[in-house]
Amino acid sequence: MFLLFTCMYSYQIFYMFVAFKAKQNKSSEIQNVLYHKYAVIIPARNEELVIGQLIKSIKNQKYPEELIDIFVVADNCTDDTAQVAKKAGAIVRERFNKIQIGKGYALDYILKIIENEYSSNKHDGYIVFDADNLLDENYITELNKTFNQGYRVITSYRNSKNYDQNWISAGYALWFLHEAEYLNLPRMVLNTSCAISGTGFLIQAELIEENGGWIHHLLTEDIEFSVSQIIKGEKIGYCRNAIFYDEQPVTFAQSWHQRLRWAKGFYQVFYKYGKDLIGNTFRGKRNKFSCFDMTMMVMPAVLISSVCIVVNGLFYLAIFLGIFDGQEITHAASVGILYSISWYYGVLYILGLITTLTEWGKIHCSGWKKIAYTITFPLFMLTYIPISVVALFKHVEWKPIAHTVVKSLDDVR
Template identity: 45%
Template sequence: MVLLTVLDVLLSVVGAVGMVYQGVCIVASLFAKPVTFPEAPMDKRYAVLISARNEENVIGNLITCLHEQTYPSELIDIWVVADNCTDDTAGVVRDMGCHVVERHNLELVGKGYALTYLLDYMIDAGLSDTYDAYFVFDADNKLDRHYFEEMNKGFQSGFKILTSYRNSVNLADNWVSSGSALWFIRESRFLNNSRMLFGSSCHVGGTGFMFSKEIMKRNKGWKFHLLTEDLEFTMDSVLHGDRVGYCGNAILYDEQPVTFAQSWRQRLRWSKGFLQVFRYYGPQLIRRAVRERDFSAVDFTLLLCPFTVLGVIRVVMGIIFAACGFVTWQSQLGAVTGWSSGILLSIVGMMALAALTIIAERRQIGATNKELFAYVLSFPIYMLSYVPISFQAIFSKVQWKPIEHKG
């Protein structure tokens, strides 16, 4: 069937282009000197935005990290939106000197809606113009004490949107947390680092990023409410011609899920969010890539392309067509054999990627060599679990649910 042939060609081309691009990024990051920013006066005023839902046990760590920054504390104001909390999150952060806004809305649920509520409050109160830029963090984060000092350098170098190096506090807990942690470290070290070298736009993660007052005003606060609001924000910025910067010297520590059920639920939301963003922003990115010859648009079109979903659809369609007699079972078994070879190569490639990430960033990773060797072997299992997750994302109605943090 022509349709199956088209899908085979599309998957082969997209897969090959993606692999070559990843390879180029890795080589560039390994051998080229990373982009750094010059010293800058520490005179800008920043607002920290934190959306917290029942985070009384962990949020104090982040507030302490913010208070201990080398950047002048009088130029950092901390704003927390206690979102549908049933614990004493609001009281904890209020006692630590933070501005607190409490939100109760069980219909519009999610971090995006909480950030909208918080910024709307600040705008209505006439406080938004007080700040030069805004930082977004999750309640479970911890920061290197030089974080704001380093991000300020990037901001004063002209970047209106800036993301940072995302490390993890619990990489060594087990194979689940290590899989997620290595994925984020890989993105910082090899992708965002190389994007800076290429002069293209970087990817804003869900936490540890900042945007200027001008960006906030253009968006009338925060307007991004898809399941992956960070990715939506990135795509909107790229379509506006913004270049998202990356500051590798600003280090954030995130807490990863430690149970497979938690990780599955989190990645199901991400996978559904990717499909949502591709639906709303994919066509515009493709048009910009073609018309403007914008490399960032090409980059993020590849990022958004639902490669795993297309692969699952291809296999299912092959089975259906063979069962209906449109194609032979033999031809589809041959295709499956080819896919099996590709999967085996992918497993080897994933282990190599995990090993390379560990070697390149060994100083940033707190785990023994024995543990890291085991996590190299388990990394493909973590990644291949995206296949059923992506399949479920096609049909499931996914809602935002909080991940429990232990701190």
């Protein structure tokens, strides 16, 4: 299994060297920028505490105000989300549907409203955020520069507004920083395709029209969208200077339910698109490497890791039941389990440490916590093992995560 994983994921080590080099190169300033008109879309469910700060950060953008329209879909809300959003200056529509539940349905609902009711205000692109997000004041300006390079889908730099809250929120945040700078950045440099991740992304309006709206409704609609576009030959871009902040779960129960949905969603995506991804990897005419990259992303690698540990654990059970007898079997099982766990911990620790050191100035947290959370980061990631096993058998539905960290951009900094 060690050799298998080394072969399959060794290209990500190369990614890290590409990222190191890219970080040393200063990007040249783009002249004669063409300003596009954008619709900012915010699906929200019971987000009255945080949505006002997001809209404020959008209003404070250093970008022509007349070229930004803010749309909020208050999706099955039972609080004052709609009223707070209207007061803050957004165009709000309320949606009540207890059958079609999830972010994908809310996105499709508001996109159709924009198309039907605001066609005169022709938008060039849609920027999607979760209600708990906050934007750097240059976010849309920077995103617009990458849009001018010809990318029809663009993801951005995902930071955290509660990195310092505990080891769980830090675990999420550190992974998203790693994903941005050590997966998406090298993909961008190598001219392969990136992937959107939940929130903070731009889609060209024409692409949405071609798709017939937002048609992706698996539990991980973001990964489903990314994979479907890459199979079609689309290259998703990454704008590292477009920085936004989001809130991460802080309790293990919240984290368990959220990542259980993600794990189940990855299985769904692999089941639906795996054949095409693998086929395009070997026989495709476009995005062959990107299809391989996405296969490695959605393939249940954590589940394979789980199987390794379970198989070793079964030796203990066999010995306990008297099927096997002898110290050699016990020793082999013990070494196998310890080797697997220590190897994964070591690799994850190195990834977390490198990401922390290179992104040190962008992590809003005390120095000692930054170091401490590199130690707990592998533990956070290893909890994916039981999650991936449970997700394989358990029926999982979309459930909202309560957001309670009310901060302005100045508070975060």
